[in-house]
Amino acid sequence: MAIVVERKRLSWLERTYLPQIVSGLYITLKNFFKPKVTLEYPDQYTSLPAGYRGAPTLVKDSQGREKCVSCQLCEFVCPSKAIKVVPGEISADSEYAYIEKAPSSFTIDMARCIFCGMCEEACPERAIVLQTEFSLNGLSRSELLRDKRSLYAAGGILPDKIMKWKKVKDNSELEGSH
Amino acid sequence: MEEKQRVNINVNGGEYSVEAGQNVLEACRGIGVEIPYFCYHPSLKVAGSCRMCLVSIGMPARDRATGALLKNEDGTAQIAWAPKLSIACGTKVAEGMHIVTDSDAVKSCRQSVLEFLLLNHPLDCPICDKAGECKLQEYTHAYGRENSRYVERKNVKPKHVDVMGKIMLDSERCIECSRCIRFCEEFIGRSIFGFVKRGSRTEIAVYPGGDNDSNYLLNVVDGCPVGALTEKAFRFKMRPWFLKVTDGICAESSAGVNTRVWSRNGEIYRVTPRRNDEVNGMFMSDSGRYVHLRFNDANRLRQPRIDSTSCDLGYAVSRCMEILKLGKVAIVANGWQTLEEMFVLGELSKACGAEVYMVSHLGEDDGKLVSADRTPNMRGAFVTGLLKDYPPADLSLLAQKIDSGEIATVLCLRENLMGLGLTPGHFKAAHIIYCGSLENPTSASAKICIPLRSEFEKEGMWINRQWRVQKFSKAVDAPDGIADDSRFLLSLLGEYTSSSWSDTSVRSIREAMVSRITMLSGCADVGPNGVLIDSSSFAGIEFPEGKAYHFKGQE
Ligand code: SF4
Ligand code: SF4
Ligand code: SF4
Ligand code: FES
Numbered sequence: 001m002a003i004v005v006e007r008k009r010l011s012w013l014e015r016t017y018l019p020q021i022v023s024g025l026y027i028t029l030k031n032f033f034k035p036k037v038t039l040e041y042p043d044q045y046t047s048l049p050a051g052y053r054g055a056p057t058l059v060k061d062s063q064g065r066e067k068c069v070s071c072q073l074c075e076f077v078c079p080s081k082a083i084k085v086v087p088g089e090i091s092a093d094s095e096y097a098y099i100e101k102a103p104s105s106f107t108i109d110m111a112r113c114i115f116c117g118m119c120e121e122a123c124p125e126r127a128i129v130l131q132t133e134f135s136l137n138g139l140s141r142s143e144l145l146r147d148k149r150s151l152y153a154a155g156g157i158l159p160d161k162i163m164k165w166k167k168v169k170d171n172s173e174l175e176g177s178h
Numbered sequence: 179m180e181e182k183q184r185v186n187i188n189v190n191g192g193e194y195s196v197e198a199g200q201n202v203l204e205a206c207r208g209i210g211v212e213i214p215y216f217c218y219h220p221s222l223k224v225a226g227s228c229r230m231c232l233v234s235i236g237m238p239a240r241d242r243a244t245g246a247l248l249k250n251e252d253g254t255a256q257i258a259w260a261p262k263l264s265i266a267c268g269t270k271v272a273e274g275m276h277i278v279t280d281s282d283a284v285k286s287c288r289q290s291v292l293e294f295l296l297l298n299h300p301l302d303c304p305i306c307d308k309a310g311e312c313k314l315q316e317y318t319h320a321y322g323r324e325n326s327r328y329v330e331r332k333n334v335k336p337k338h339v340d341v342m343g344k345i346m347l348d349s350e351r352c353i354e355c356s357r358c359i360r361f362c363e364e365f366i367g368r369s370i371f372g373f374v375k376r377g378s379r380t381e382i383a384v385y386p387g388g389d390n391d392s393n394y395l396l397n398v399v400d401g402c403p404v405g406a407l408t409e410k411a412f413r414f415k416m417r418p419w420f421l422k423v424t425d426g427i428c429a430e431s432s433a434g435v436n437t438r439v440w441s442r443n444g445e446i447y448r449v450t451p452r453r454n455d456e457v458n459g460m461f462m463s464d465s466g467r468y469v470h471l472r473f474n475d476a477n478r479l480r481q482p483r484i485d486s487t488s489c490d491l492g493y494a495v496s497r498c499m500e501i502l503k504l505g506k507v508a509i510v511a512n513g514w515q516t517l518e519e520m521f522v523l524g525e526l527s528k529a530c531g532a533e534v535y536m537v538s539h540l541g542e543d544d545g546k547l548v549s550a551d552r553t554p555n556m557r558g559a560f561v562t563g564l565l566k567d568y569p570p571a572d573l574s575l576l577a578q579k580i581d582s583g584e585i586a587t588v589l590c591l592r593e594n595l596m597g598l599g600l601t602p603g604h605f606k607a608a609h610i611i612y613c614g615s616l617e618n619p620t621s622a623s624a625k626i627c628i629p630l631r632s633e634f635e636k637e638g639m640w641i642n643r644q645w646r647v648q649k650f651s652k653a654v655d656a657p658d659g660i661a662d663d664s665r666f667l668l669s670l671l672g673e674y675t676s677s678s679w680s681d682t683s684v685r686s687i688r689e690a691m692v693s694r695i696t697m698l699s700g701c702a703d704v705g706p707n708g709v710l711i712d713s714s715s716f717a718g719i720e721f722p723e724g725k726a727y728h729f730k731g732q733e
Contacts, residue, residue: 100305
C-alpha cells in the first residue's frame with residue numbers, strides 16, 4: 001500500500017524562494033575569497049602521496065633479473081581479470097636456472113585494471129608493483145594492453161635483499177658451516 | 179553381499195558404529211573426522227613413517243586378574259589410554275576403542291611433525307607445480323606454525339632430476355613418505371625408487387641403470403603428497419586452481435578407467451585417474467593420460483566436405499541423406515561410439531535396412547589397466563544389438579560386397595576404412611560417407627566428410643570389460659563447425675522413421691534407450707561407480723580381454 005507523506009505547507013516567505021537564493025549566494029561568495037584548492041591539471045602537477053596506487057608494473061632486481069616467477073597468483077586474485085600470465089621455463093644453462101620458472105608472456109589489460117593493488121599484495125616475489133602512473137590512455141583498446149616489455153619498461157628496478165638464485169648448489173659448499 | 183561386522187568406537191566423545199577391519203584413519207574419515215596423513219595411501223601397504231596421523235587411543239581397561247571390564251564410579255567404562263600417541267593409519271578399530279583427535283597433545287604433535295618436515299624444505303611453492311593440491315601446503319595452513327624457528331642452513335639435495343623423460347624429481351621437496359617406492363614395488367612389481375643417504379640427508383633416488391620405465395610410472399606423481407615428483411608434460415603449464423575438472427572415462431581400452439579431465443578455456447591440460455575401487459582403484463596408465471592428444475589441431479577434421487571441397491554442415495548432412503536414400507547401405511562403426519550413439523545406429527540400421535560392420539581394435543593385454551580390446555565400448559554394441567559375435571579386425575567381407583555390388587553406400591563412423599581391406603578402388607565403386615573427429619586416409623578420399631566431436635567434447639556412456647556401464651561428461655566445447663553427434667545421427671534416423679525427436683540431447687536418447695533395452699533398465703542415471711549389468715546372455719561370446727584386473731593393495 002502506498003504511503004502518502006504529508007508535505008509541510010510552505011509559508012509565504014518560503015514561497016518567494018528569496019531566503020534560499022540569498023543563502024546560496026552567501027556560500028558562493030564565502031568560497032570566492034578563500035584560497036584555491038584545485039589544480040590546473042595537466043599544466044600543473046602535484047606530488048602523489050606515498051602508497052599511491054597507479055598502474056601495476058613489473059620490476060627487476062638489482063641484477064636486472066626478472067623477479068616474476070609466473071606463479072599466476074596475481075592472475076588468480078585480480079578481481080577484474082586484467083592479468084594473463086603464460087608460464088615458461090628458464091633454460092638450464094641460464095645463470096638463473098635455479099629459479100626454474102619465468103613468464104613466457106605477461107599481459108595486463110589497463111582498460112580492465114581497477115588499481116586495487118590486490119596483485120601486488122598477492123605476489124610472493126614482490127615482482128608486480130603499483131606505481132605512480134595514473135594517466136593511461138590510448139586510441140584503441142589494444143593500446144592499453146601492456147605486454148611484458150612495456151610492463152618492465154614502466155617498472156624499473158626494485159632491489160631485493162635476498163638473491164635466491166645464488167643458492168648453494170652442493171652440500172660440500174656448506175662444510176664447516178654446521 | 180555378506181553383512182560386514184561392525185564395532186562401536188568413541189571418537190572425541192561421540193559414539194559411532196563403524197565397519198570392523200578398517201584402520202582408525204579410514205573409520206574417522208567415514209564419520210567426518212579428518213585426520214591428516216602423508217604416507218598412508220588407501221591402496222598401498224601401511225608404512226607408518228610420517229607420523230602426521232598421530233592420535234590418542236585408549237581401550238576399555240580390564241582387571242588383570244579376572245579380565246573383567248573396569249568401571250568408573252559413575253558406571254562408565256574405564257579407559258586405559260596408551261601412554262603415547264599412536265598412528266591412526268596403522269591401528270585397526272576395535273570394540274570399545276576411544277579415539278581423541280583434537281587434544282592439545284595431538285595438535286602439538288601435528289605442529290611438530292610439520293615443523294620437522296619443513297626444516298629442510300625449500301619453500302618454493304611459487305614455482306612448484308603441486309602448489310594448490312599439495313598436502314604439505316594444506317596441512318601447514320591447517321595445523322602448522324605460522325613462522326619458522328630454523329636459523330641454520332638448509333640441506334642441499336638433487337633438483338631438476340629427469341626420471342625416464344616423464345617425471346621431474348626434486349629431492350629437496352621430498353618428505354620421505356615412501357609412497358612412490360611402495361607404489362612401484364606393489365603395483366608395478368619392480369623397485370624403481372629408493373632412499374639413499376641417512377637422517378636429514380635422506381634423498382629419494384631412482385635406481386641407477388636398469389629398466390626403470392613402466393606404463394604406470396606417472397601414478398607416483400598423483401601419489402606424491404608434495405611436489406617432489408611432478409609430471410614433465412604438465413610442467414609449468416598451468417596452476418591447478420585454474421583448471422576445471424570433469425569426470426571422464428579413459429578411451430584407451432575396454433578397462434574403462436575412471437578419469438578426471440582438467441581443462442581451461444577449452445584446452446585440456448591433463449588427465450588423472452579418478453578413484454573407483456571397482457574398476458581402477460586410484461590408478462591409470464601413462465598412455466591413457468595422453469589419449470586426448472589424438473585430437474590435436476594438426477589432425478582434426480574441422481570442416482564438412484563434399485568431394486574434398488569444404489561446404490556448409492547443413493548441406494553436407496542433406497547430401498548425406500540423399501545418398502543414403504539410394505539404398506544398399508552399410509554402416510561401419512567401432513567401439514568408440516557411445517552407448518547412446520550405438521542405440522541410434524541400431525535404430526537407423528533397422529529403419530534403412532543397412533548392414534552393420536563393426537571393427538575390433540586389439541592390442542596386448544598388460545594384465546593391469548590396459549586391456550586387449552583397445553576400444554572403450556565394444557560391449558555396448560552387443561547390448562544395443564549391433565553385434566552378435568565378436569567382430570574381426572578388418573572389413574574384407576564389406577570389400578567383397580562392394581565388389582559384387584551388394585553395397586553401394588558406406589556410412590563410416592570414426593573408422594579408417596583404408597587399410598582394413600578397402601582400396602581406393604572401393605572408394606570409387608561405392609559412396610563413402612566418413613563421419614569422425616580425425617583426418618585420415620579415409621577422410622581424404624571419402625565422398626562426404628562430416629566432422630564429429632571427440633569423446634572429450636560430448637557426454638555419453640560406455641560399457642567396460644566388466645559389463646559396467648559408466649558415464650562420462652563433456653569436458654570442453656567442440657571447435658566451431660563440428661556437428662553435434664547425437665543431433666546428426668537423429669536427423670539421419672528422422673528421415674526414415676516417423677518418430678520425431680524434438681529433444682536431440684544425449685539425455686533424451688538415453689531415456690529412450692533405457693526404456694527400450696531391458697538390460698539397461700537400471701542405467702537411466704548411473705552414478706560415479708557405474709552400474710554392472712547382467713551379461714549372462716552373452717556368456718557364449720569369446721572376448722579378447724584377460725580377467726579384469728583388481729588391485730586390492732595389501733595392508
Ligand atoms: S591492480 Fe587490481 S585490477 Fe589491476 S591488475 Fe592488479 S589485481 Fe588486477
Ligand atoms: S607477478 Fe608475482 S604474483 Fe604475478 S605471476 Fe609473477 S610472481 Fe606470481
Ligand atoms: S618423492 Fe614424493 S612420494 Fe616419493 S617419498 Fe618423496 S614425498 Fe613421498
Ligand atoms: S599416515 Fe604416515 S604415519 Fe600414519
